[in-house]
Amino acid sequence: DAKTTQPNSMESNEEEPVHLPCNHSTISGTDYIHWYRQLPSQGPEYVIHGLTSNVNNRMASLAIAEDRKSSTLILHRATLRDAAVYYCILRARPLNAGGTSYGKLTFGQGTILTVHP
């Protein structure tokens, strides 16, 4: 699995935007970029994913660099509820998964986001 690199921790103030970076310089052309987050004492939850173009949903936006070697998860207005560990994960496109991939998620250390009131 291609590797991702994220800062260990970041801090933000409530109602301010948060930009969470992720580097994935060894990404292959068919890897999707997924973001999951884990709130305290809960299981991980899906946030967003993309391949090449920037993506928006009700939770966040995902900005993908043109060379796809990095991406940024954007929380437009952080709330206290957004305090969590954020994981950037590369996931092989299913048709190319083959072998033993089949959609498993490979979690790194993630970024611990602290939101201050």
Add this chain to the structure above:
Amino acid sequence: DSGVTQTPKHLITATGQRVTLRCSPRSGDLSVYWYQQSLDQGLQFLIQYYNGEERAKGNILERFSAQQFPDLHSELNLSSLELGDSALYFCASSVDGVGYNEQFFGPGTRLTVL
């Protein structure tokens, strides 16, 4: 609420014992994944089942086994437990078995081995 249920929520047992963790996937989801989260190893994929059949294996110990039943619920069996098996065990489900769709995680089972 993700729609994935896991029982029990907490489990305390002794070394050498055997336990069974249960997972019910979201309605309509055919794929079940098991993950282990420990302080030193982080979140690690253990095993995946799709529609009753084993689909992929990760870092699962030989002492651990799993199965998925016809009603699609899954059980993870952990035997000859060691102190190092203490961890949070998460189950996740998804509609497909090849990674098109996101995974929905349950609340986890916290296993403590004394």
